[in-house]
Amino acid sequence: MNRKDNKAVIFDMDGVIIDTENIWKQAEEEVFSSLGVKVSEAYTKITQSMTTAEVTQFWYEKFPWQQTSLQEVEQRVVSRVVELIQSETCLIKGVKVFIERLKSENYKIGLATNSPYAIIPIVLEKLKITHLFDTISSAEFEKNGKPDPAIYITTAKKLGVKPKNCFVIEDSYSGMLAAKNAGMSVAAFTNGNRNVTFEIADCSINSFEEDKVTIIIQFLR
Structure with a gap:
């Protein structure tokens, strides 16, 4: 019989x-526009899967600004995201009960995100x-964010669980x-958008x- 405490479910954030896509868009548009960046939808789609540092570097290379360091700009974005998370309704229905059910099955639970560490406890x-x-x-x-596997390898080590005994829930191709x-x-989380499919995922x-939860249990047998 497999010991479930040697198996883990790891969530993207x-x-x-939490539903923060529009929050990140708003924060980035406000901050980068204030620096003279012409934020476009086409470029925003490119930056969606990047870390905040990578996004800041991306916009700086397109529209270099003066006087303000990249680190300060990145922090402005993070601070604005935190403000919006605290004030906006951005909950994803059922996630707490879902995680509680997994905990009741004695799985270890991890979180692995491209977002800065400071945002995690707020969420x-x-x-x-x-x-x-x-x-x-x-x-x-990490040296590189997703799609580099480093963050998942790190999370598995911290959990004391072999990667093959980890099940991940992701909503982006780069994360998967x-x-x-x-x-x-890995499972593709669509949040009700049934038009979203990722062939790379094991299930949705x-x-x-x-x-x-029963699907996850089957994968972790």
């Missing part, structure tokens, strides 16, 4: 446990789920690619209110 506290996570990881401390390259199974979860 943005777009999986977990807003959702009242801090106590449910065994470890949290930010790509801020990172998980697969780390040797993990449309809503956390649908009982898909």
Whole structure:
């Protein structure tokens, strides 16, 4: 019989446990526009899967600004995101109960995000789920963010679980690619958008209110 405490479920953050796509767009547009950057939808799609540092570097190379350091600009974006998370309704239905169900099955629970570390506790506290996570990881401390697998490899090590015994829930192709390259199974979380499909994923979860815990259990047998 397999011991479930040697198996783990790892969640991405943005777009999986909290709906922050529009929050990031707003914060980045406000901050970068104030520096003279002409923020376009086409470029914004390119930057969606980047870390905040990578996004800041991207816009600086397109529209270089003067006097303000990249680190300060990045911090402005992060601070604005935190403000918006605290004030906006950005919850994803059913995620807390879903994680609680996994915890009741004795799986270890991890979080692996491209977002800066400072944002993680803000999100977990807003959702009242801090106590449910065994470890949290930010790509801020990796040489490269997703789609590089480093953050997932790091998270598995912190959990004390082999990558093959980890199941990841992601909403982006770059995140899924990172998980697969780390040797993990992965579910595509669509948040009700059934037109979104990722062939790279092992399965899909449309809503956390649908009982898909049994699917995860099957992958981690």
